[in-house]
Amino acid sequence: MIHRIGVIAVIQLREIMTPVTDYLSQSSTLEQAITIMKRKKWNIVPATDQDGRLLGVFTRSILYQMVLAGQPLHTPIHPFMKTDVVAFSVDTPYDIIEKVVENSNVGSGVVLDGEQRPIGLITSIDIARTLLRTSYSLREQLEAILATSQLGAVMTDEQNQVIFVNARFCDMLGCAEKQIIGRNITDVIPDIHTTEVQEMEQEVHKRIVVGNYRTIVRLSKYKTVKGQEGFIALFQNISEVERMAEELESVKRWKSMLQTVIDKAYDGIVMINQQGRISFVSPSLIELFELDESQTIHQPIDGVLPQLGLTRVVKSGLADISDFMEVNGIQYIVHRIPVLQDQHVVGAIGKIMFRQLQEVRERFKRFDRHEWKEGVARQQRRQAESSRFTFDEIITSDYQMEKLVRSVSKAAKGRSTILIRGESGTGKELFAHAIHSISPREEKPFVTVNCAAIPEHLLESEFFGYEEGAFTGAKHKGKVGKFDLAHGGTLFLDEVGDMSLPLQAKLLRVLQEGEFYRVGGTDRIHVDVRIISATNRPLEDMVEKGTFREDLFYRLNVISFEIPPLRLRKGDILLLCELFIKDLNKSNGTSVTSIDPEAQCVMLGYEWLGNVRELRNVLERAMVFAESGKIQLDDLPDYVLKKTSLPNNQQHPVLQQNLLNQAEQDTIQIALQKTNGNKSQAARLLGISRSVLYEKLKKYQISCL
Numbered sequence: 001m002i003h004r005i006g007v008i009a010v011i012q013l014r015e016i017m018t019p020v021t022d023y024l025s026q027s028s029t030l031e032q033a034i035t036i037m038k039r040k041k042w043n044i045v046p047a048t049d050q051d052g053r054l055l056g057v058f059t060r061s062i063l064y065q066m067v068l069a070g071q072p073l074h075t076p077i078h079p080f081m082k083t084d085v086v087a088f089s090v091d092t093p094y095d096i097i098e099k100v101v102e103n104s105n106v107g108s109g110v111v112l113d114g115e116q117r118p119i120g121l122i123t124s125i126d127i128a129r130t131l132l133r134t135s136y137s138l139r140e141q142l143e144a145i146l147a148t149s150q151l152g153a154v155m156t157d158e159q160n161q162v163i164f165v166n167a168r169f170c171d172m173l174g175c176a177e178k179q180i181i182g183r184n185i186t187d188v189i190p191d192i193h194t195t196e197v198q199e200m201e202q203e204v205h206k207r208i209v210v211g212n213y214r215t216i217v218r219l220s221k222y223k224t225v226k227g228q229e230g231f232i233a234l235f236q237n238i239s240e241v242e243r244m245a246e247e248l249e250s251v252k253r254w255k256s257m258l259q260t261v262i263d264k265a266y267d268g269i270v271m272i273n274q275q276g277r278i279s280f281v282s283p284s285l286i287e288l289f290e291l292d293e294s295q296t297i298h299q300p301i302d303g304v305l306p307q308l309g310l311t312r313v314v315k316s317g318l319a320d321i322s323d324f325m326e327v328n329g330i331q332y333i334v335h336r337i338p339v340l341q342d343q344h345v346v347g348a349i350g351k352i353m354f355r356q357l358q359e360v361r362e363r364f365k366r367f368d369r370h371e372w373k374e375g376v377a378r379q380q381r382r383q384a385e386s387s388r389f390t391f392d393e394i395i396t397s398d399y400q401m402e403k404l405v406r407s408v409s410k411a412a413k414g415r416s417t418i419l420i421r422g423e424s425g426t427g428k429e430l431f432a433h434a435i436h437s438i439s440p441r442e443e444k445p446f447v448t449v450n451c452a453a454i455p456e457h458l459l460e461s462e463f464f465g466y467e468e469g470a471f472t473g474a475k476h477k478g479k480v481g482k483f484d485l486a487h488g489g490t491l492f493l494d495e496v497g498d499m500s501l502p503l504q505a506k507l508l509r510v511l512q513e514g515e516f517y518r519v520g521g522t523d524r525i526h527v528d529v530r531i532i533s534a535t536n537r538p539l540e541d542m543v544e545k546g547t548f549r550e551d552l553f554y555r556l557n558v559i560s561f562e563i564p565p566l567r568l569r570k571g572d573i574l575l576l577c578e579l580f581i582k583d584l585n586k587s588n589g590t591s592v593t594s595i596d597p598e599a600q601c602v603m604l605g606y607e608w609l610g611n612v613r614e615l616r617n618v619l620e621r622a623m624v625f626a627e628s629g630k631i632q633l634d635d636l637p638d639y640v641l642k643k644t645s646l647p648n649n650q651q652h653p654v655l656q657q658n659l660l661n662q663a664e665q666d667t668i669q670i671a672l673q674k675t676n677g678n679k680s681q682a683a684r685l686l687g688i689s690r691s692v693l694y695e696k697l698k699k700y701q702i703s704c705l
């Protein structure tokens with residue numbers, strides 16, 4: 001297709017014609033005609049009748065003919081007048097006039113009004129002038145358009161040489177205009193091939209790269225002034241469009257992934273806004289509660305699913321994990337999670353779990369029966385005849401604990417009786433095992449007796465065994481006691497403070513004499529046993545009150561040490577968490593990777609009265625709920641969240657800051673202890689400058705040792 005570059009502006013004939021003010025008439029003479037032509041410098045003069053209508057025209061060539069024929073000046077012009085006149089109505093469109101003038105050998109025409117009266121003359125010069133004027137303005141318009149256009153534009157002549165290029169194209173190519181003008185288009189843009197350009201029948205659209213831009217080029221032919229073919233190439237930058245398309249594509253991918261996650265990973269999800277109206281509900285939830293989807297979106301949740309109790313989370317801002325609930329015989333659990341934005345609750349999410357609940361329920365049962373479970377585990381441990389833990393398994397970064405581990409390891413190598421003190425769950429049994437594992441008796445049995453777990457009347461036979469038929473219900477062949485079993489090795493008396501006074505007396509005798517009698521027996525049995533005992537009871541007070549024998553106390557208390565509670569060594573909390581997460585992933589088949597910083601803060605702030613055991617149990621429970629693979633705040637049990645010792649535990653950032661300060665304080669103190677108060681060494685150990693350390697000592701009001 002060949003484009004013609006034409007005049008677009010609407011040209012009025014009245015604007016370009018020469019107005020006629022002088023006329024000839026039927027009776028006018030040669031002289032009058034010459035006078036008008038001379039004065040007006042016209043090549044033609046219209047002649048009109050009495051009504052002013054066009055009769056014909058007197059032209060310069062008629063004048064020459066009359067003069068050459070020797071006609072006198074008074075000769076009437078009427079017989080010589082040209083009546084075959086090129087005339088246009090004043091409202092004839094310009095392009096028609098242009099065509100008529102172009103094709104006629106007459107250089108002028110007459111413009112008539114509606115009454116056929118001549119009002120103007122139009123000559124080829126008028127047309128040429130007009131064309132020139134319009135082509136100038138057209139050129140200006142085109143240049144303005146191309147200069148401001150986002151399209152890159154290139155124009156070639158018939159030899160494919162670039163004759164025009166706009167600023168946008170220069171930008172795209174990264175070249176100046178003068179570096180492009182005059183070059184062959186296929187040199188400038190090698191992706192445009194000569195043959196393709198020459199054989200091009202119609203417009204070509206193709207994707208090509210110009211400089212750093214991906215573009216679509218529209219290549220078309222136009223007719224040059226020489227009537228041959230040149231090219232116009234318009235380049236549309238599509239880099240941005242393609243980037244947006246890629247982004248859109250990735251948003252779509254995300255959307256479908258999230259949709260899948262929502263549909264598959266959670267059994268059911270419902271989201272509400274701050275006003276308690278439903279903003280999203282997942283298909284499985286609709287199915288579970290047999291809802292009509294069109295009746296849920298934007299409806300108040302309390303009208304649709306009041307039993308979920310989601311609005312209370314919006315009010316309280318606290319996450320909440322509910323107990324089992326039931327709908328249509330299907331049991332489910334609701335996790336209620338507030339949605340926060342800039343510390344303000346803007347809505348809530350209800351996660352509903354109803355698939356594989358049986359398995360979860362089993363776990364719940366296990367948690368509920370935790371004490372029982374622990375008892376069974378201990379019983380099993382008691383039956384073990386060798387120690388299961390070593391000092392390597394005692395995890396700590398606490399200075400005091402490390403010191404303790406070092407001194408206990410030394411004591412372990414001797415023969416002395418050891419008393420381990422410490423609150424419940426601090427690791428007393430762990431230490432007892434570790435002591436045995438590096439003692440000279442390491443190859444011999446390690447036997448545990450939990451003095452609190454065995455009924456009083458069985459404890460004696462448990463310790464010393466009994467002879468055949470010693471009492472009703474006794475096993476036929478008698479039983480070997482723990483002292484017997486531990487011969488050559490270690491007997492670990494757990495909860496030794498819970499032993500009755502009569503048994504304390506018997507135990508004392510064995511410890512003093514190294515001999516005992518079986519229940520119902522008469523033979524003295526000699527044993528070589530190292531005693532390690534443990535208790536969380538205040539034995540000194542008990543001695544004072546007479547509930548624990550003083551002599552036994554001194555026998556047991558040859559070497560004694562106390563394990564500090566977890567709340568006094570907060571630095572160990574996250575370390576232990578890491579260890580337990582690994583252990584529990586292995587034993588429970590979970591895949592938890594870490595703890596969210598907010599949940600870490602709560603764990604650091606909690607008092608841990610149940611010490612390391614409680615920490616492990618809380619983690620085990622949280623790991624069941626940690627669906628994201630990370631333990632979040634709402635995976636922690638309510639009692640931990642509520643009892644976190646630092647104030648205002650809803651404002652997590654504040655809580656976090658307090659805890660971080662606390663942790664920083666603890667770390668500085670440890671560093672000072674380790675370096676015996678030497679501040680330079682402590683600063684080096686902490687990896688901070690002395691001046692920063694001084695600032696912190698001042699901030700936390702830490703005085704040196």
Ligand SMILES: Nc1ncnc2c1ncn2[C@@H]1O[C@H](COP(=O)(O)OP(=O)(O)OP(=O)(O)O)[C@@H](O)[C@H]1O
Nearest residue numbers: 393394395396423424425426427428429430612613
């Ligand atoms: N420092 C530690 N590193 C690793 N695990 C520990 C540590 N301290 C305690 N534990 C773990 O904590 C749990 C409780 O420890 P343990 O049973 O030894 O405590 P305990 O003081 O004997 O408790 P109780 O007084 O109730 O008998 C165990 O699982 C033990 O392995």
